[in-house]
């Protein structure tokens with residue numbers, strides 16, 4: 001058989017990895033060295049050369065988009081569709097298992113998935129029912145606690161409180177939350193994983209069956225698996241299925257969400273493997289970009305260490321733009337994109353990467369003004385928009401009356417005169433009688449509990465849902481969605497409530513939902529087993545909401561957070577907002593581990609660029625409603641001067657010379673703040689050393705904001721502070 005094309009275009013260690021014997025193998029290599037490519041070729045190799053059936057392959061990726069791309073590339077290599085091969089994210093694969101084995105998993109057949117908004121709402125309700133004040137027990141914090149415990153594989157009964165009242169209260173919230181989910185027949189994201197792990201662990205026959213089926217387990221982005229995901233992999237692998245994992249310790253960026261870099265170290269021990277393959281040639285970025293990335297990440301300690309090189313030449317220097325403010329930054333980026341396209345390139349080759357979602361707004365308005373098409377990934381995703389969630393809640397309720405999060409969402413949306421007080425009576429009754437909100441509402445109606453007005457309004461609502469169920473049953477999916485949206489009157493509501501573009505955009509989105517339903521592909525053989533069309537669509541909507549945008553792409557500039565840029569590559573990359581406090585983020589400056597994770601995030605950002613990297617910071621930025629004065633990020637200083645070309649010399653800060661830049665020094669003195677300037681290092685008798693991040697006023701009123709290494713950020717009146725420059 002001619003297998004050469006599977007090994008063509010691969011270097012020696014890549015070939016070695018693709019054709020390795022079936023023992024546990026770890027490919028540990030830097031960004032752009034072809035890890036994902038190796039994984040794709042490996043799967044094709046196993047099927048074509050080793051003659052394994054696609055049924056025997058289980059591959060895990062980090063996003064649904066990456067999974068779809070991986071499948072497409074394998075099919076392209078082999079020239080045939082690969083039905084039966086399981087490729088997906090941990091969440092989508094777990095979901096598939098739970099759909100197939102809902103009974104063994106102790107779930108209702110039509111369980112629904114809730115996203116983090118719904119989850120928060122439910123946690124709030126549960127806490128209220130326990131008589132807890134939001135001020136003392138913020139729902140967000142409890143939600144975080146629950147998810148962290150689940151990610152760690154812990155149920156409430158596994159949590160030891162050791163007499164600590166805080167933990168024991170949080171455990172009680174977790175317990176009550178579980179009961180509420182059970183009653184509503186809903187499952188959150190973390191639950192998908194934990195439940196499927198328990199399903200396999202507690203059903204030895206089922207586990208044996210899957211272990212027999214999956215002869216190969218392949219994992220991309222292995223460095224970002226958390227304890228639960230790693231446990232899931234180990235369980236399925238058992239002693240018989242050798243995992244093939246690829247990853248890069250320098251790109252571990254989800255530690256804040258429980259990812260454990262240690263899993264890389266544990267791999268060899270847990271799977272008795274010594275087959276570690278390193279790839280060192282980078283095929284993505286030009287020399288200057290790669291050198292910058294290498295120099296930056298060298299500032300982290302305890303790395304597994306690697307040496308990335310390229311033979312593609314030095315390429316362009318990295319451009320550094322010092323913007324006056326965030327608008328200036330966005331204007332510059334926009335002009336560069338326009339220039340890029342005028343040179344005959346595409347919009348979609350450009351990516352704007354930022355630390356925080358909130359930064360996208362300014363870029364969006366500039367891009368709109370310039371008439372440049374763009375798409376925001378990972379921001380407000382289609383299925384997460386309020387109007388879409390409203391419509392989905394109607395659909396969910398029509399399929400399952402006991403779906404409490406949906407009931408809660410639309411009982412008075414659009415407003416139908418059911419006040420908060422009435423809703424809380426329903427909630428209380430549901431709590432006391434241990435029923436769903438729907439049951440509580442109908443029981444209270446029967447008891448004539450409400451005023452005539454409230455009673456009419458509630459009856460109107462329950463009747464509406466009942467009518468929708470009857471009207472849409474048996475119709476094609478898009479008609480079900482269309483009819484439900486009409487019956488709900490959501491369009492009229494939004495048009496009336498939000499005049500102009502905004503309301504119309506919402507109506508367009510609701511129309512788009514009908515199109516999404518039309519384009520939805522039903523796959524009865526796998527994760528949609530035993531489901532009707534509508535339920536399958538609703539599950540799809542929940543899972544998609546956790547990933548990037550759904551609309552098929554045309555030629556758009558790409559906007560996304562650094563976290564969602566993982567694994568991707570673009571010819572032209574803008575890495576924006578490189579200011580202390582923003583990137584690295586404020587919280588990270590307090591802890592070494594977090595600072596190192598920020599640096600890895602910056603490494604991920606730099607290594608997305610193929611030909612040209614533009615980095616920028618703003619001297620002044622309005623974000624979250626306040627103005628900040630930017631000190632250039634330490635990450636800029638960590639890139640060697642010779643790789644960087646400042647785009648605009650900075651007259652306002654002479655310490656940044658045209659030939660490069662140095663750490664701001666005391667040579668630049670601002671008179672109005674008593675000779676101290678932003679960015680300067682100072683020492684305070686009590687608070688120790690810090691850096692000036694802001695100034696205000698002049699003369700005897702002059703104040704400075706100092707971010708102290710130990711004491712955090714403080715505003716000090718200069719006359720009293722006795723700061724000495726360092």
Ligand SMILES: Nc1ncnc2c1ncn2[C@@H]1O[C@H](COP(=O)(O)OP(=O)(O)OP(=O)(O)O)[C@@H](O)[C@H]1O
Nearest residue numbers: 009010011030031032033034035036037283284567
């Ligand atoms: N041997 C090769 N010859 C030519 N191009 C290659 C080779 N190996 C990889 N590439 C190309 O290099 C780029 C980076 O590869 P890939 O995305 O697989 O790297 P990666 O290690 O997965 O990166 P990341 O760590 O960012 O996920 C891709 O465009 C890929 O097609």
Ligand SMILES: [Mg+2]
Nearest residue numbers: 035036037567
């Ligand atoms: Mg990759």
